[in-house]
Amino acid sequence: xxxxxxxxxxxxxxxxxxxxxxxxxxxxxxxxxxxxxxxxxxxxxxxxxxxxxxxxxxxxxxxxxxxxxxxxxxxxxxxxxxxxxxxxxxxxxxxxxxxxxxxxxxxxxxxxxxxxxxxxxxxxxxxxxxxxxxx
Amino acid sequence: xxxxxxxxxxxxxxxxxxxxxxxxxxxxxxxxxxxxxxxxxxxxxxxxxxxxxxxxxxxxxxxxxxxxxxxxxxxxxxxxxxxxxxxxxxxxxxxxxxxxxxxxxxxxxxxxxxxxxxxxxxxxxxxxxxxxxx
Numbered sequence: 001x002x003x004x005x006x007x008x009x010x011x012x013x014x015x016x017x018x019x020x021x022x023x024x025x026x027x028x029x030x031x032x033x034x035x036x037x038x039x040x041x042x043x044x045x046x047x048x049x050x051x052x053x054x055x056x057x058x059x060x061x062x063x064x065x066x067x068x069x070x071x072x073x074x075x076x077x078x079x080x081x082x083x084x085x086x087x088x089x090x091x092x093x094x095x096x097x098x099x100x101x102x103x104x105x106x107x108x109x110x111x112x113x114x115x116x117x118x119x120x121x122x123x124x125x126x127x128x129x130x131x132x133x134x135x
Numbered sequence: 136x137x138x139x140x141x142x143x144x145x146x147x148x149x150x151x152x153x154x155x156x157x158x159x160x161x162x163x164x165x166x167x168x169x170x171x172x173x174x175x176x177x178x179x180x181x182x183x184x185x186x187x188x189x190x191x192x193x194x195x196x197x198x199x200x201x202x203x204x205x206x207x208x209x210x211x212x213x214x215x216x217x218x219x220x221x222x223x224x225x226x227x228x229x230x231x232x233x234x235x236x237x238x239x240x241x242x243x244x245x246x247x248x249x250x251x252x253x254x255x256x257x258x259x260x261x262x263x264x265x266x267x268x269x
Contacts, residue, residue, distance in 0.1 A: 013176070013177075013178055013179075013183045013186060013187055014186065014187065014190055014192075017176050017177075017187070017192070021174075024169075031162060032162075032165075032177050033158060034158075034179045038158040038179075041158045041159060042158050042159060042162060045159045046159050046162055046163070048162070
């Protein structure tokens with residue numbers, strides 16, 4: 001079975017690396033990007049099949065809400081999860097997206113895992129969800 | 136055939152810090168190394184790499200591009216590592232620089248590089264093959 005692929009967009013290496021490793025340990029393929037520009041580059045040039053994107057709503061380079069709009073327009077098959085840490089992000093999300101941040105920063109790795117699995121189950125009827133490892 | 140980094144006596148994979156501002160190149164190399172059993176940390180800049188090193192995260196080898204944005208390029212990173220973390224070997228890569236111009240490290244791989252060559256070099260430097268030459 002091909003593992004589901006999560007693109008983790010997080011500028012802070014010290015935050016991104018342990019979360020990426022945790023998700024790999026849980027059976028996901030993880031693609032790491034520092035920001036929206038890198039994410040676009042990876043999606044355009046590598047041919048990697050991304051199922052889910054997790055991104056900080058307040059990413060410094062380009063905020064997650066704008067990137068989500070771009071993903072929805074250009075890669076509608078990819079589920080996108082925004083992570084937010086302040087109330088204003090939820091308000092901004094409401095203006096641009098159907099739903100606001102689904103997970104909070106700093107990341108709780110298990111909650112992130114649960115949210116990814118929930119999104120995959122919703123979209124794919126649980127077909128691509130890795131086995132229940134890491135719980 | 137390159138040896139796997141995991142051995143019978145060492146279950147913990149060797150950690151390679153890959154530093155490159157080109158996401159596609161970094162991703163392909165990182166995936167190759169992970170497929171070979173290495174733990175890989177991805178950094179986009181020398182600054183990111185130094186931050187990770189200062190955090191105390193395990194790094195057994197650094198593979199870094201030379202030309203990168205920010206205040207610390209690959210050459211400066213190599214000098215810093217040699218001074219502060221002398222046990223960590225550094226491999227530099229570049230599409231512009233030539234090996235003869237470099238004094239920071241004896242390990243240089245010109246771009247474009249073959250993934251098998253890089254994997255073999257890393258494996259050799261980390262002493263994971265019989266003919267290791269660290």
